[in-house]
Amino acid sequence: MNNQMCLFFLLFLFCHISSAVKHSMKYYTTASSGLQNVSEFMYVLKVDDVEVIHCDSTNNIYEIKQDWVVKLYNKNPELLGEGRHDCFVRIPLLFKSAIYSLRQTIQSEGAIILQCIPGCELDETTGQSSGFLHCGYNGEDFFRLDLKTHTWITLSPQASIIKQIVDSDKDRILYFKNLISHRFPNLLKMGLEYGRSSLMRTDPPSVSLLQKTPSSAVSCHATGFYPDRALMFWTKDGEEIHEGVEHGEILPNHDGTFQMSVDLNVSSAEDWRRYHCVFQFEGAEDRIITELDGTLIRTNREAEDSTELPEATNLKTETNTAH
Template sequence: MKTLLLFLLLCHASSAVKHTLRYFLTGSSGVSAFPEFLGVLEVDNVQAGYCDADTFGPKQDWGQTVAEHDPDQEQWYRNECYNKRPFLFKEMISLKQRFNQTEGVHILQLMSGCELDDTTGQVSGFLQYGYDGEDFITLDLNTLTWIAPTPKAVITKQRWDTERGRIKYNERLYTEVCPQWLKMFLHYGEKTLLRTDPPSVSLLQKTPSSAVSCHATGFYTDRALMFWSKDGEEIHEGVEHGEILPNHDGTFQMSVDLNVSSLEDWRRYHCVFQLVGAEDKIIMDLDRAVIRTNSIPPSEFPAGVLIGVVVGLLLLLLLCITALLLWKNKKGFRAASTSDSDPDTTPKGTPVRLCCH
């Protein structure tokens, strides 16, 4: 059966495309070979800007263009980078004292930004803090109150809930201003941020008894879905999803494994890939004929090669036996003596020649 590799424009409506602008600020203590403070600006998971105690600037050409066209936005990032630094360290010192932490590695991180749904135009903002790898406190922009997911953050929530001016400022910043900044990045970074590259999809298998891996590579963006289906319905049993990983050229790759040890009718199974927001799908049949593998089934092992190897070994063996016999004939026999004298009267010191050993 030939591979079914089709772009379908059927059944399913277009999935929503969501774009995000995220700003990370990180303060740390006790971490060697790592900046005590750094900030990272990301648009759709692409790093657009960076700052630390000594450095500030864009990481992309289109980020520089945004800064040139909107100096106020650049100034906000600069202020956020340098003005939040003492704030983060003040809060981290307070938390270390509250939790009686005098030594060790400690990290306080702020993540803020907004998300824009291209299809509906819906906007959502977010502002949250994490401490030592765990969610610490989050601002609910609907109720305009702080949420403490852990009892450790209740004291901070009670204190920050009283700062109404700061809460209102954050509400406007992340629900009104941030989406406009995000649209500006999408406009100037369109060639990078809005491009879509379809993948190359193949089926891989290490051994006949191992799982079949559906592998897609070379796609962009990293917002993609891939799954195994049976009779057109997504399945979960016997399926293991891998992570989306970056390639060296800026594209991405992913794989989804299917345990085929108990499958009977392979024709009912398909691998499906789709970029989020795209109507097109790539569908590939589960077909033994197209699986790439390092193993060779016995029935497919080339008989000509096997016969040639056997004949070659036999010829080599025959050649070795012939050479051995010739060598023995040369070393084991000598010419006989032509003298008629009695061996007993042979002069002393004259070597006695024997007909054979």
């Protein structure tokens, strides 16, 4: 192995060993005023981007979306009471007060939409957490809470108008700080304890190499994977490339899994063995690496003969794991 390859291998190993497993809890909250047939307050709570609770105070809805949340509430019934109180009383009142302030200072008439995302991230490796609170006003960035200075950072000229007013409400700032710095991380830890099997579920993909015509791009297609937090890219001689590469969107399958493709324009005169398609879940150490082998590429003509796509094990595919 030459020095360049040794260096690449060491860098690859170091990157994987140092990668952290992070989890998140986010409340996607929307409050409105002056809109007909629209709930005045609602939020969607997501853990690791998976919807777990849907709240709609206007229509008296507090819906649990995951079975593990039911188990958590059964073991800790006080959490259910707190959650319903937050949904129907505490948080709607906070947002009604905020909208009232907006009407008094910035916008006296017309519809108002106030959107905020409070939440936290937890590094499972170190146990450290970080909180955040971002708010938007009528579809534009508005405020961000600075937990160190206990002040609001303005993100628009309109926010500057009321900065002095909101900065003077120290009790509310401390409430939000305690919420996103302490309560949210504790709830997230409890959620991970009860929902780990669901939240940490990973289904590996079946990877295929496809090509419509001999002159078209080669598509590396992965399907049947879960969750949708995944990356896929092409490498040449072990390094990720961007030129001649087109990434497709992650799309849902009918069974709840996902699929994605990444296309590569490559000349037939090149040594295709230098190219590899790489699939990896975000934050994971394992990589599924598929060599670009022209003899294993499926074409439209072959697809007409069989509706089945080859499994990843039928390709020159390997799984790399850092030890």
